[in-house]
Amino acid sequence: MKKIFGYVLGLVAALFAAGAIATNANADGSDADAASGSSNAGSALIGPAMGSSDAGGAAEISSAESSSQQPAEKPAKKPAKKPARKLAKKLAKREKRVAADKKLRGRLHYRKDAREILFQKGKKGEEVYLYNRKGKEVKKFRVAKNGRFDIKLSKKQAKKLDEGGKYFHFAVYQKGYKPYEIRYYIYK
Known part of the structure; x- marks a missing residue:
């Protein structure tokens, strides 16, 4: 050639x-x-x-x-742009993880159709989203102070939270930390 x-x-x-x-x-x-x-x-x-x-x-x-x-002559290749998703994953890896003993958790057992949920180890500024087993958002709120706190639900929200199984889960977002999810079992 x-x-x-x-x-x-x-x-x-x-x-x-x-x-x-x-x-x-x-x-x-x-x-x-x-x-x-x-x-x-x-x-x-x-x-x-x-x-x-x-x-x-x-x-x-x-x-x-x-x-x-x-x-x-070969045209110069332009550098490939990284998709935003890869960049988000890369940034997420840089975020710190919340230690297991410092994660938000339920204080007492949650009973079916209860309208009050008790939490402990909350940090001021955390955003918490409650989801039922089917993944539908029931309620979201922001933690007002550190330590113990409780959330009041309406009858409709309590019924929606109990839909679909033996547990619901909540996702916690805190600035500078990787988000995490926790299961909360429903007792009869």
Whole structure:
């Protein structure tokens, strides 16, 4: 393949040199005609129509030159952009994890259809989302102070929280920490 490519480049160089010499000779002739006062416009119209060697040689050189340069040059590749999802995962790995003994948890057992949920080990500013077993959001709230606290539910929310199984779960989001989820079992 390299040998063939070398032959093609040698041929193109020879044609290019011959075309440059022919162009210079033609330019010298045009200068002489211009000095004598004759017009070269008629010969320019007749030459390409009759297939003169100058016009044909220039066309061959330009076509050969353009075909030989296309495979030799490769366009520079642009760096691929990382999807936002990969960046989010990378940033999530950098976040600290909440230690198991410092995670928010339920204080007492939750009974079915109860309208009050008791929590402990809350941190001020945490956002807590309650989900039933089917994954539907029942309630969200922000923790107001550190330590123990309770959440009051309406009858409709309590019924929705009990839907779909023996437990519900809550997700906790705290600034600077990786979010976590905890299951909370429902006792009868």
